[in-house]
Amino acid sequence: GAVVSQHPSRVICKSGTSVKIECRSLDFQATTMFWYRQFPKKSLMLMATSNEGSKATYEQGVEKDKFLINHASLTLSTLTVTSAHPEDSSFYICSARDPRQGGVETQYFGPGTRLLVL
Amino acid sequence: AQSVTQLDSHVSVSEGTPVLLRCNYSSSYSPSLFWYVQHPNKGLQLLLKYTSAATLVKGINGFEAEFKKSETSFHLTKPSAHMSDAAEYFCVVSFTGGGNKLTFGTGTQLKVEL
Numbered sequence: 001g002a003v004v005s006q007h008p009s010r011v012i013c014k015s016g017t018s019v020k021i022e023c024r025s026l027d028f029q030a031t032t033m034f035w036y037r038q039f040p041k042k043s044l045m046l047m048a049t050s051n052e053g054s055k056a057t058y059e060q061g062v063e064k065d066k067f068l069i070n071h072a073s074l075t076l077s078t079l080t081v082t083s084a085h086p087e088d089s090s091f092y093i094c095s096a097r098d099p100r101q102g103g104v105e106t107q108y109f110g111p112g113t114r115l116l117v118l
Numbered sequence: 119a120q121s122v123t124q125l126d127s128h129v130s131v132s133e134g135t136p137v138l139l140r141c142n143y144s145s146s147y148s149p150s151l152f153w154y155v156q157h158p159n160k161g162l163q164l165l166l167k168y169t170s171a172a173t174l175v176k177g178i179n180g181f182e183a184e185f186k187k188s189e190t191s192f193h194l195t196k197p198s199a200h201m202s203d204a205a206e207y208f209c210v211v212s213f214t215g216g217g218n219k220l221t222f223g224t225g226t227q228l229k230v231e232l
Contacts, residue, residue, distance in 0.1 A: 004161070034220075043208065043222040044162075093162070095220075107220060109154070111161035 002028050002098040006110035013084055014118055021079045021113045023094030029074035030096035034107065035067070038091040050077040084117040091115075120145040122211045124223035132231050137196040139226045141183075141209030144190065151192045152210040152220070153183055162208070168192060179203070204230045 003026040013019050023033055031052045036044040048069055049057040056069035066088075068080040077096075081088050091114050095107040125140040143149055153165040166177025173185040183194045192209060209223040 043224045044220075045222075046219060049219070095162075106152070106164060106167060108164070109162035111159075 002026075002096070002100075002108040004094065004096050004108045004110040006094055006113050008113060009111065010114040010116070012116045012118060015085055016083055018080055018082045019084055019115060021081075021092055021094075021115075023077045023079070023096070023110055025075045025096045025098075025108075028096075028098045028100055030077075031074060031099065033071060033077040033094055033096045035069060035077075035079050036093045036095065038093060038112070040091075044093060047079075081115065084115070086117045089115055089117045120147075120149065120211050120213060120221050122209050122221055122223035124207075124209050124226050126226050127224065128227045128229065130229040130231060131199045133201055134198050137194070137199045137203065137228065139194040139207050139209075139228065141192045141194065141223060142190050143192060143209070143211045145211055145213055147213040149211045149213050151183075151185060152212075153177065153181070153192075153194050154208045154210060156206040156208065156225075158205075165194070165207075199228075199230045201230050201232070204228055 005024045007022045033050040035047045037047050038044045046059050047062045050069045050071040052071045052074055058064045071077040091112050093112045095109045097107055121144045123142045131137055151168040154162045155165050156162050165181050166175045168175050168185045176182045181196050183192050185192050207226045210220050212220050
């Protein structure tokens, strides 16, 4: 299947700083990528849909000024957590749709980024 | 609106015995349904997907699931559990009219004992 990578795999930062997480589709071009947040023992919550060349679409309740998304190329989307606070500590996962798949477009997930804000 | 209910948060089986992970869905449109598996410290991996073709779907690692419209169910089964099957399993629904957004169930933790 298609491969999606994330970097870094884990990051620790001080409260008030900003953290950038990268999501790359390695063997296909993804016009659309998705960012999820997963709390411990909980399901994945869609945060936003990242569209190449245009503004991201945020889900209700997600602060767009807090979670900045940039999808500057067909293989890279970035999520920047601005002025991070301890409550932003979580597991962030990205996914990308492979347009080469016929029929229903399956999402392929990155391995996730563990963020800890001290 | 669409939603997914995974009826069991934890399932424990003995190695070599059958696995049944239950999933019921709600969707106003013809849904696409998926099962994903998440091993510790690893990314979500697609096990199988239903996309309105055959109702019995075979996936990787011996897993399969049957789409039953009358019961709005998409239960995941495997005839014989292996230790390596221990992981978190997510039932997921999407529909074309919803921009292909995925709605995740709350997950089922599968434990496999010797």
